[in-house]
Amino acid sequence: MELNERKLKILEAIISNYLDTAEPVGSRTISKNYDLGISPATIRNEMSDLEELGFIMQPHTSAGRIPSDKGYRLYVDMILSAKYDSPKHLSYVEALLSKAGRIETLLQDIVSVLAKETNLTAIVSTPQYSKCKIKNIQLIELESQKVLAVIVTDGNMANNYVLEINEDMDQPMLNKLSFILNNQLHGLDVEEINLPLIEKIKAFAGNQDEIIGKVLEVVFQAVHNNEDTQIYTSGAINMLRLPEFSDLEKATSIMETLDKKDYIRQLLLNDFDGESIVTDGVNIKIGSENNNENMKDCSLITTTYHIGGKPLGVIGLIGPKRMDYQSAIFSLKCLIKEIEKRMNDS
Amino acid sequence: MELNERKLKILEAIISNYLDTAEPVGSRTISKNYDLGISPATIRNEMSDLEELGFIMQPHTSAGRIPSDKGYRLYVDMILSAKYDSPKHLSYVEALLSKAGRIETLLQDIVSVLAKETNLTAIVSTPQYSKCKIKNIQLIELESQKVLAVIVTDGNMANNYVLEINEDMDQPMLNKLSFILNNQLHGLDVEEINLPLIEKIKAFAGNQDEIIGKVLEVVFQAVHNNEDTQIYTSGAINMLRLPEFSDLEKATSIMETLDKKDYIRQLLLNDFDGESIVTDGVNIKIGSENNNENMKDCSLITTTYHIGGKPLGVIGLIGPKRMDYQSAIFSLKCLIKEIEKRMNDS
């Protein structure tokens, strides 16, 4: 038995109806609402086949059918392979984003807008720090024996570190040290700062090696301490309004999952290193494909954004499997465009 | 009729029991579990009086009693006026806080620890930027026609701003401008940067007035754009586990309220400007005292932290009215101590 055209049409009808109503779909509903020209009885026979093929399932004996993960997968693959509108520049989106040039603020605004647009949960990772190029390092006097190191990378991302040192330094002196640091490090990837390099530069710095060493070590630490990327999320509460989470137990469990930044980071960056990016850069994981019990009713849509041509961060949406994939993908692409426009406009 | 000693004891018993169980308390329960030496019938008579006085109420005719907001108020005032342990330095708390010197990271860590400690929702405002003293301003070259301004204030708070300017500047030139800015602004409160002052300094800067003006304007903007303080929260999900929010509707509504940063900011800073700080710096608002429908089942405990002797931020806990006020206050005080220690150790 195979998936002929009529079966596919029925499957589409079931999924489409289920996306709208969140209720199991019966044969009569399809016969009435979708103009397929066949009776409920015939549809029932086909549905029985579709179930045998694994595309739909029954919550219980006397209920209608709901799509299985395999069914969603087919549906989503069809969407992904279809040509659809390329992302537009949405001027009203731009208006919602603050003018601030800081990338952290920008990304926070982006997820917030994305969550509002889609009524889903939006997540984004900050650019992978270790893969960014160092643009400028500046040391700033704070107070006796305390110095602020500002490290600027690609996309004008600035990271601040407070350093404690053993001697007093005035700003002119710090400017000189900053100059040395810039000479040595400008244009390097952050991850190229490793222990041998640190030693080499310290030797070069002569009797100013303490502070130079501290700067580099603190950056080295940061990269290796999970601070490589931060995660921003927005709109987790949107999940609470969905019928799939109308049970308090489920609601709590999904909220807890979404609250675990480390887990979300892992989820988001999972396929990132391996670059297992599919169709048109958009990656979709449906239900059990996320390999997590608490995410089994959710789908995750992700895509990467690029800075200086390199994919440095991931942005995504988490929603019920029953979400509007089409428009979610569209919103995601529009926002990506906005991010990249702002981070590469130089 | 007035509140004699016996009535007070019964009231305490009711509240104490209700804090534990979240169930209305009946006369028999009190008679059995609290050694007051009186029968349920007598307690019933007293309870009837307490209800008339407004300290307790009945959810429905044949139920036990629960404390009213007025009852909680009495109870909380007793706690506040009692002498209790002064906050300790908790070494295990210190271990949980990251070593990073950045105040934003510190405050985020603080709310996270506080939420875990108390199982409540912790909130904190970053130091009121406008009231901070400027310590150092440094301009950093980003790329052609883009400059990063780093402004460091009290407590080593660093704020970054990306500026777009109309000419190219190299770092040595920016160092000179930074020097000028520092000369003019060091030691001023941020809010002292106003339009007349900006004009004055621009005049002083001669042909470099563009960039100097931009720096000051962007700071001026920030202070007047709600960026004066940020709000960090943690542990909102803790609310979902409480019996008072076992109804999904209530749960959703409290989560939505806690998600509204602007509302939380207002809640937190409400009494801040007026400095209506009570007993020992700890301020408690119970249920309806918060003047918000969604907060009517919650209490808010707040207190201020000081930098350089000035109260610049507020930290607080939101929990059910039924929370353990004693230990919440204690945890709050301990964490305040930790904040102030780190921000004033110079």
Next chain:
DNA sequence: TGTTAGCACTCATTTGTGTGGAGTGCTAAC
């Protein structure tokens, strides 16, 4: 051979009803 009407069957959901129990208020006795 594919399609369809008819029918018996299943099972979640809703509605109604009775019962148990916790707790009160009142009264009368101590």
Next chain:
DNA sequence: GTTAGCACTCCACACAAATGAGTGCTAACA
């Protein structure tokens, strides 16, 4: 002033019956 006793209230829970959406199967039909 305190307490035992008792009638009364009302929620919570369990259980049964009714409802209805939907299925699978069978037999008839084109």
